[in-house]
Amino acid sequence: MGEIINLLLDGFTIAFQPLNLGLILIGCTIGLFIGAMPGLGSVNGVAILLPLTFLVPPTGAIMFLAAIYYGAMYGGAISSIMLGIPGASTAVATTFDGRPLAKQGMADKALTAAAVASFVGGTISVVLFTFFAPPLAHVALVFGAPEEFSLMMLAFATFVGLGGDDIWKTLFSIAIGLVLAAVGLDIVSGEPRLVFGGITGFMHGINFLVLAIGIYGIGEMLWTIEEHTKAGGKSMLSEATITWQRTVANLKELLGTWKTALMGSFLGYFVGILPAAGATPGSLMAYGIGKQISAKPDDFGKGAVDGVVAPEAANNAASTGSMLPMLTLGIPGSPTTAILLGGMVIWGLEPGPRLFTDHKEFVWGLIASLYAANFFAVILNILFIPAFIWVLKLPFTILAPIIFILCLIGGYAPTQDLHDVWLMLLFGIVGYLMRKLDYPLAPAVLAIVLGPLAEPALRQSLLISSGDMSIFFTRPYSGPIMIAALILLFLPVLQILIRRIRGSRQSPASSDDTPGSEWQG
Amino acid sequence: MTVRTAEFLMASVMTIASGYLMWKSAELPIGWIPDEGPGGGFWPFWLSALMLISCIGILVNWFRKSTAISRSEEPFFAPGVFTEVGMVALALIVTVALFNGIGVAGFGGIGVYGALPLFLLFYLKFVGRHSWVLTIACMVIIPVVTFLFFEIALKITLPKGITEELFYPLYRILL
Numbered sequence: 001m002g003e004i005i006n007l008l009l010d011g012f013t014i015a016f017q018p019l020n021l022g023l024i025l026i027g028c029t030i031g032l033f034i035g036a037m038p039g040l041g042s043v044n045g046v047a048i049l050l051p052l053t054f055l056v057p058p059t060g061a062i063m064f065l066a067a068i069y070y071g072a073m074y075g076g077a078i079s080s081i082m083l084g085i086p087g088a089s090t091a092v093a094t095t096f097d098g099r100p101l102a103k104q105g106m107a108d109k110a111l112t113a114a115a116v117a118s119f120v121g122g123t124i125s126v127v128l129f130t131f132f133a134p135p136l137a138h139v140a141l142v143f144g145a146p147e148e149f150s151l152m153m154l155a156f157a158t159f160v161g162l163g164g165d166d167i168w169k170t171l172f173s174i175a176i177g178l179v180l181a182a183v184g185l186d187i188v189s190g191e192p193r194l195v196f197g198g199i200t201g202f203m204h205g206i207n208f209l210v211l212a213i214g215i216y217g218i219g220e221m222l223w224t225i226e227e228h229t230k231a232g233g234k235s236m237l238s239e240a241t242i243t244w245q246r247t248v249a250n251l252k253e254l255l256g257t258w259k260t261a262l263m264g265s266f267l268g269y270f271v272g273i274l275p276a277a278g279a280t281p282g283s284l285m286a287y288g289i290g291k292q293i294s295a296k297p298d299d300f301g302k303g304a305v306d307g308v309v310a311p312e313a314a315n316n317a318a319s320t321g322s323m324l325p326m327l328t329l330g331i332p333g334s335p336t337t338a339i340l341l342g343g344m345v346i347w348g349l350e351p352g353p354r355l356f357t358d359h360k361e362f363v364w365g366l367i368a369s370l371y372a373a374n375f376f377a378v379i380l381n382i383l384f385i386p387a388f389i390w391v392l393k394l395p396f397t398i399l400a401p402i403i404f405i406l407c408l409i410g411g412y413a414p415t416q417d418l419h420d421v422w423l424m425l426l427f428g429i430v431g432y433l434m435r436k437l438d439y440p441l442a443p444a445v446l447a448i449v450l451g452p453l454a455e456p457a458l459r460q461s462l463l464i465s466s467g468d469m470s471i472f473f474t475r476p477y478s479g480p481i482m483i484a485a486l487i488l489l490f491l492p493v494l495q496i497l498i499r500r501i502r503g504s505r506q507s508p509a510s511s512d513d514t515p516g517s518e519w520q521g
Numbered sequence: 522m523t524v525r526t527a528e529f530l531m532a533s534v535m536t537i538a539s540g541y542l543m544w545k546s547a548e549l550p551i552g553w554i555p556d557e558g559p560g561g562g563f564w565p566f567w568l569s570a571l572m573l574i575s576c577i578g579i580l581v582n583w584f585r586k587s588t589a590i591s592r593s594e595e596p597f598f599a600p601g602v603f604t605e606v607g608m609v610a611l612a613l614i615v616t617v618a619l620f621n622g623i624g625v626a627g628f629g630g631i632g633v634y635g636a637l638p639l640f641l642l643f644y645l646k647f648v649g650r651h652s653w654v655l656t657i658a659c660m661v662i663i664p665v666v667t668f669l670f671f672e673i674a675l676k677i678t679l680p681k682g683i684t685e686e687l688f689y690p691l692y693r694i695l696l
Contacts, residue, residue, distance in 0.1 A: 166579070168575045168582065172579065175572040178564075179568045182564055188558070189561045191549055191561055193562060193565060222610065225606050398655075404644075405667070408616065409667060409671060413671065413677050418621050425613055436524075437524070437528050437590055467559075
C-alpha cells in the first residue's frame with residue numbers, strides 16, 4: 001500500500017513536469033472538441049493524432065493520447081445532447097435521455113449531469129486502477145503463449161457475447177480483421193502471403209491505422225453526411241441557456257443521482273477491464289441496469305437525469321478500466337486502447353507484465369496523468385459549454401472537408417506510402433456500406449491489432465504441445481480463461497435456444513426498437 | 522435498391538472474397554510441418570474459412586428473413602443520399618489520384634498542394650455553397666497550415682507530383 005502511494009507520488013512528479021502537464025491540458029482540450037464533433041470520437045482523435053506523438057518522449061506521448069481519450073469521453077456527450085447524434089459510439093446511450101432533456105430546453109441540465117457523472121466515473125475508476133493494476137500485473141507474469149492465446153479468444157468472445165444482434169456479422173468482422181492482419185510476410189517462414197500478385201504495398205502488411213482511419217475517419221464521415229442529408233442539410237440544434245441559478249439548481253438535483261453514478265462507475269470499470277468490451281457496451285449496460293434499479297423506470301427515454309448519469313459515469317470508468325489489460329497484458333479493452341497499444345509498440349515499449357517493472361516511470365506517470373486529466377477535463381468541460389455550442393453551430397460543410405483532409409494526410413504519414421491511402425479509402429467506403437447493413441466494425445479494428453499477437457501465440461502453443469489443442473484447457477490459468485471464452489462465445493446460441501424452448505413466437509429482431517434491451521437479459 | 526437486396530449483394534461479394542482469400546492462403550502450407558508447427562498459410566486459411574461460414578450464415582438469415590435488415594424493403598439509399606455521399610466519395614478518390622503519378626495519359630499528378638485546394642473548392646463551394654471569400658481563404662490557409670505542420674514541424678514529406686520542383690526554394694529557406 002505504502003509502496004503504491006510512493007510510486008504514485010513519483011508518477012505525479014513526472015506528470016506535473018511542465019511539458020507533460022501542458023500535453024495533458026492540450027490533449028484534454030483536443031479530446032473534448034473531437035469528442036463533441038458528431039462522427040468523431042476518442043478513437044478518431046487518437047488514430048489521427050498518433051503520428052504526431054513521435055515528437056515527444058513516450059511518457060509524454062501516452063499522457064497526451066490518454067488525455068485525448070479522457071477528454072473525448074467527456075466531449076462525446078455534448079453532441080449526443082445538443083444534436084442527438086452521438087459524438088462517439090460510447091455516447092450512444094447518452095442520447096436516449098440527453099436528447100429529450102435538450103428538447104425540453106434543459107440542455108444545460110443534461111450537459112452538467114454528463115460532466116459531473118463523467119468526473120465521478122473517472123475518479124472512482126482511477127482509484128480502482130491505482131490499487132488493482134500492480135496485483136493484476138503480477139498475475140500476468142506467469143502468462144505464457146497458451147494463456148495469451150486463451151485471453152485473445154476471451155477478447156473476441158466478449159465481442160460476440162456482448163455484441164450486436166447478428167452473431168454472423170460480428171464473427172465475420174473479427175475474421176476479416178484477423179485475415180487483414182495476416183497480410184504481409186509470414187513471421188515464421190518469412191514468405192510473403194496474401195500479397196495479391198506481389199503488390200509491394202502489401203509486403204509491409206496492413207497497418208492498423210489504415211483500417212482505423214478508414215473506418216472511423218472516412219467511413220464515419222460518409223455516414224454523417226448521410227445523416228446530414230436525411231435531415232435536410234440542417235443541423236438539429238437545441239436552444240440552451242446557462243445561468244448561475246440554473247447551474248446551482250442542476251447540481252442540487254444531481255446529488256439525488258449518486259446511486260446511479262456509483263453503479264455506473266463500478267459497472268463501467270469492470271466491463272472496461274474485460275478484454276475487448278470497452279466503454280460502448282459498458283455505457284449501454286449501465287443504462288439498462290440504471291433503468292432497472294430506478295424508482296421511476298418509465299421516465300427513462302423521456303428525459304430522466306439518471307439516464308444521462310448512468311452511461312456517462314460508466315463510459316469514463318470503462319475508459320480507465322480498459323487501460324488496465326492494455327498495460328498489464330497487452331490486450332486492449334476498446335478500439336481506442338487498441339490504437340494506444342499500437343502506438344506503444346511503435347515507441348518501442350512492450351506492453352505486458354514487464355512494463356510495470358521495466359518502465360515504472362512510464363506506467364506511474366500515466367496513472368498520475370489520469371488523475372490530472374480527469375480534473376482538467378471536468379473544469380474545461382463546464383467552462384467550455386458555451387464554446388461547444390458555438391463550434392457545433394459551425395456549418396457541417398466547413399468541418400467535413402477539414403476532417404477528410406486530416407484523414408488523408410493522417411493515413412499517408414505513418415508509412416509514407418500512397419498505397420495505404422488508397423486502402424484507407426477502400427476500407428472507408430466499404431466500411432460505410434457495411435455499417436449501413438449493421439455489420440459491427442469495431443471488432444475488425446480490434447482484430448487487426450490483436451492478429452499479430454494472437455497468431456504467434458497460437459503457433460507457439462501448438463509447437464509446445466506438438467499440435468495438441470488440449471494445451472489451452474489443461475494449464476491452470478489458460479483453462480478457465482478458455483472455458484470462459486467458449487461460454488461467452490456460445491452464449492448467444494444458448495439464448496436463442498432458450499427463447500425457442502420458451503416457445504416465444506416473437507422474432508429476435510423485434511427487440512430492436514428498445515435500445516439497450518439486449519443488455520438487460 | 523432495397524436494403525434487402527443490398528444485404529444479399531454484400532454477403533455474396535464477401536462470400537466470393539472469402540473463397541478467394543482461402544485459395545490465396547493455401548499457396549503457403551496450411552497443414553502441420555514437422556518441427557516447425559503450423560505452416561504459414563494455416564492461420565489465414567482457417568480464418569478465411571470462418572469468414573466464409575459467417576457469410577453463409579448471413580445468407581441463410583437472408584433467405585429465412587430472420588433479421589431486421591434482411592426483411593427491410595426500404596431503399597438502401599434514402600432520396601438524395603446516394604448523390605451526396607457518392608459525390609464526396611468520388612471527390613476523395615480524385616483527390617488521392619491527383620496526389621501523385623496516377624495522372625491521365627502520362628500527365629503527372631499535381632501533388633497534395635494542388636489537390637487539397639481543389640478538394641476544398643469542391644466541398645466548400647459546390648457542396649456547402651459558401652461564399653467565395655470563405656472558400657478562397659480556406660483554400661489558402663489549410664494547405665499552408667498542412668505544409669508548416671507536416672513538412673516543417675513533423676518532417677513528413679507529402680507527395681507533390683509535378684509540383685515537386687516548386688518547393689525547392691521553400692525547403693532551402695525553411696529547413
